[in-house]
Amino acid sequence: MARSAAGGGRRPAIVFLVLVEAAAVLLALGVAGIAGTGDGRPAPRTAAPAGPTPTPTPSVLPTSAIGTAPVIQPGRPGESAQVLRPDQLTPPPGARHNAADIRFVSMMVPHHEQALQMAALVPERAGSTGVIAVADRIRSAQQPEVEVLRGWLRDRGLDSLLGGTGHEHPGMHGMQSPEAIATLTATTGTDFDRMFVEMMSAHHQGAIAMAQEVLANGLDQQVRELARNIAFEQSVEVNRMREVLDPGSK
Structure with a gap:
């Protein structure tokens, strides 16, 4: 108990x-x-972390790998393809044009036409066969280019931009004044040869400057290709004209 x-x-x-x-x-x-x-x-319950947060995989290549791989650019009909660096590529076909393209084309038409006008004076006035050969090359190169330039404007409904005369376009490098053309027309022989080379060399340098401007600022592929051709061909032509007057300058 x-x-x-x-x-x-x-x-x-x-x-x-x-x-x-x-x-x-x-x-x-x-x-x-x-x-x-x-x-x-x-207090709200906080879930414990399941583990370290995974680092996302980058979706772009490292900077050092960009712009180094060569690119194959197909050639035009009858031409072989080219292996280029990415910074040498031109805009793709069909790219829209911009103000720089329009400015270049609309000014290059009267610019070329003045060169053809000067070249037409050569056969009856030149004293050198070398000057005659230069004028022949200018006619054979620039007349087809004028047709291409005019066609580019026509296809885009910009024909009205060709209404004025060449010397009325501000900033058109290398254009000769009407007075200079009249003086050249009245000259013959050796004096004509020297004046023609001096005027045409300045004219070509102007075209090269205009081509460089559109290559820096333009967009249209056809215009850029034409500008490259003009810059190259007229640079070569300037050297040829210097050799005509001074054969020992080679």
Whole structure:
């Protein structure tokens, strides 16, 4: 009976201790919740990170690899393909033209036409067969180019830009004045040869400058190709004309 009474006395004490511990745990959880939100609401549970965040793979090539691979550009009919650097590529076919293209084409037509006018004076006035040969090359090269230039304007409805005379275009490098053309027309022999070479050399240098401008600022592929041809051909022609007057300058 004494043991039973002692055991019965301990059970209420144990139950009381368990309740006290449970209340302490609940109180601690409540305090933590209030401290976490500041407004009495339980703090939201934050999921533990699953692991380190993967680094995305770059979608572009390193800078050092850009612009180094050669590109094969197909040639025009009858021409072979070319292997070029990316910075040598011209805009793709069908690219739209811009103001620089229009300016170049509309000015190069009267520019070429003045060169043809000067070349037409040569057969009856020149004293040198070398000057005659230069004039023949100018006619054979620039007359077809005038047709190409006019066709480019016509295809784009820009024919009206050819209404004025050549010397009325501001910024048209190398154009000779009407007075200079009249003086050349009245000259013959050796004097004609020297004047013709000097005037035509300045005229060619002007065309080269105009070609360089459109190559720097133009967009149309056909115009750019024509400008490159003009710059190259007329640079060669200037050297040929110098040799005509001074054969020892080679």
